[in-house]
Amino acid sequence: MARFPQLDKLDNWPDPQTIRDAATDLNTAGEKYKTEVDGAKTEWSSVTDYYQTDTGLQIQLAGAFNLPSDRAENLATALGEAKSALNTWAGAVEALETRNTDAQAAAAAFPGGLTSDDPAYQEEIDRINGLINGVVTDYETANEACAQTLTGITVPIANEHGQALGWGGITTGYFETILGQVHYEYKPPTTPTFSRREFLRGLPNLAQGLDPDGRPVKLDVPEPDFNRDIQMTHTGTDADGNRLRQPNGIRIGGGALSVLAAGFTFASERQKAEERLLQENPNLSEEELENEVGQETLVRGGTAIATGVATGAIIGSVVPGAGTLVGAGVGLVIGTGVAVALELSGWQDDINDFVMDGFNKYVPEGIQEGVGEAGDFVGDLVTGNWGELFD
Amino acid sequence: MGAYEIDPVGLGAVMLNADVHVQNLRDDNTLTTALSSAESAAKDVSVVVEALSSFEANLAIPAKDNIISLCEGRLVATQTLVDAYVEASAEQGENARISSEAIDTARDTLDRDQYGAVDLNEL
Numbered sequence: 001m002a003r004f005p006q007l008d009k010l011d012n013w014p015d016p017q018t019i020r021d022a023a024t025d026l027n028t029a030g031e032k033y034k035t036e037v038d039g040a041k042t043e044w045s046s047v048t049d050y051y052q053t054d055t056g057l058q059i060q061l062a063g064a065f066n067l068p069s070d071r072a073e074n075l076a077t078a079l080g081e082a083k084s085a086l087n088t089w090a091g092a093v094e095a096l097e098t099r100n101t102d103a104q105a106a107a108a109a110f111p112g113g114l115t116s117d118d119p120a121y122q123e124e125i126d127r128i129n130g131l132i133n134g135v136v137t138d139y140e141t142a143n144e145a146c147a148q149t150l151t152g153i154t155v156p157i158a159n160e161h162g163q164a165l166g167w168g169g170i171t172t173g174y175f176e177t178i179l180g181q182v183h184y185e186y187k188p189p190t191t192p193t194f195s196r197r198e199f200l201r202g203l204p205n206l207a208q209g210l211d212p213d214g215r216p217v218k219l220d221v222p223e224p225d226f227n228r229d230i231q232m233t234h235t236g237t238d239a240d241g242n243r244l245r246q247p248n249g250i251r252i253g254g255g256a257l258s259v260l261a262a263g264f265t266f267a268s269e270r271q272k273a274e275e276r277l278l279q280e281n282p283n284l285s286e287e288e289l290e291n292e293v294g295q296e297t298l299v300r301g302g303t304a305i306a307t308g309v310a311t312g313a314i315i316g317s318v319v320p321g322a323g324t325l326v327g328a329g330v331g332l333v334i335g336t337g338v339a340v341a342l343e344l345s346g347w348q349d350d351i352n353d354f355v356m357d358g359f360n361k362y363v364p365e366g367i368q369e370g371v372g373e374a375g376d377f378v379g380d381l382v383t384g385n386w387g388e389l390f391d
Numbered sequence: 392m393g394a395y396e397i398d399p400v401g402l403g404a405v406m407l408n409a410d411v412h413v414q415n416l417r418d419d420n421t422l423t424t425a426l427s428s429a430e431s432a433a434k435d436v437s438v439v440v441e442a443l444s445s446f447e448a449n450l451a452i453p454a455k456d457n458i459i460s461l462c463e464g465r466l467v468a469t470q471t472l473v474d475a476y477v478e479a480s481a482e483q484g485e486n487a488r489i490s491s492e493a494i495d496t497a498r499d500t501l502d503r504d505q506y507g508a509v510d511l512n513e514l
Binding site: 012013014015018019021022023025026028029030032033036037039040043044046047049050051052053061064065067068071072074075078079082086089143144146147148150151153154 | 431
């Protein structure tokens with residue numbers, strides 16, 4: 001065995017036909033769901049024969065099963081993609097089976113008539129290892145490709161709580177390692193949700209920082225775990241491979257607000273970094289100072305903004321209709337309030353320190369300098385042109 | 392108060408017929424069985440087993456549950472209207488008018504499904 005270290009990786013391969021059968025069953029399950037929901041939709045189509053209302057009071061029941069039907073189709077499509085991934089994998093495994101058999105046979109036949117003092121003895125070991133290693137590499141590549149395709153499958157609805165909102169490491173979810181990559185796992189908010197109607201009725205109370213029934217709003221802000229090993233991939237996707245995004249309202253209506261807040265944040269971080277670095281090391285050259293300040297401005301400022309935006313997104317996601325202008329706007333406003341609270345409590349600085357430590361520890365020096373130049377540029381922009389906006 | 396014309400028997404029949412399909416969805420284990428078979432078929436290939444497991448936990452089963460929940464929400468909302476109409480008919484006869492509370496409840500049920508617990512990107 002020591003002569004052929006990877007020989008055992010040729011054992012216990014999955015059976016391609018069994019994989020294909022399972023793949024077919026997955027596809028069948030998806031089709032079955034779609035058929036049943038479409039059946040319900042067909043039955044529902046005669047609702048208007050037995051139900052009518054005044055136009056102004058109408059509750060739209062006639063098309064009520066369109067949404068479930070669309071969702072069932074999405075699920076069926078996703079399961080069809082899973083079937084395709086598994087079939088491709090089965091084909092790849094099958095194509096490697098002959099090479100697997102040949103490599104195992106060569107290993108079993110070794111050493112044949114060769115003796116260990118024969119020069120051909122080692123050559124034969126190398127040849128057989130070449131056969132084994134080649135098959136193992138191709139097999140593992142096929143396995144990884146199948147896993148990646150499965151992981152990349154998405155449907156418009158990621159889970160029953162909706163898609164994760166925001167971008168960055170601090171939202172209502174957590175990161176977990178899947179297949180060597182860190183993915184975002186959505187965790188639903190623990191605060192109670194309101195129906196849209198309840199929400200709109202209670203809007204005047206929300207404006208005063210109360211819940212729709214006029215009670216003080218209690219927010220469960222999770223305590224950050226600074227000891228957790230977080231490796232950001234910056235792929236911007238959640239566990240289902242869906243792209244993380246802000247609610248539409250923030251993107252459309254809150255863009256100017258976000259830029260405004262970002263400017264203040266960068267300016268604040270730049271000032272803090274400059275003062276601290278000068279105190280710590282008065283002998284820094286102007287160029288070194290600018291670069292160091294730039295790095296801190298971009299990394300710490302970016303972290304603060306990510307926290308604020310994500311917090312806004314959390315609150316936006318608590319309120320149904322968060323994708324609407326109203327829901328997202330309220331989320332942003334409350335989120336900003338929480339961000340201010342974090343800043344006052346010192347948590348925001350802790351979070352920024354945590355990210356800054358990771359940046360200094362893990363990011364290569366050359367890239368750090370590049371970041372510093374970019375941050376320096378941003379810093380100049382916000383401390384120069386930004387201030388003129390308010391003169 | 393809302394002016395509704397409802398045939399409780401006819402609408403009830405529609406709901407029952409639709410619910411037969413929803414019940415079939417509730418009782419169906421095809422998806423879990425197929426996913427379990429796929430994980431077994433992958434044997435010792437941990438990367439594929441993990442990917443299938445993740446697919447099941449984060450996508451397939453939640454999506455299935457969501458579909459059933461949406462269907463049930465529609466049945467509940469309709470049932471609310473039918474019940475309110477039957478109650479109003481008993482009190483007001485042919486000119487029955489459904490209370491605004493019942494209308495709001497039905498709307499809220501649909502709203503919650505539509506906006507509260509599902510795909511925010513569709514808004």
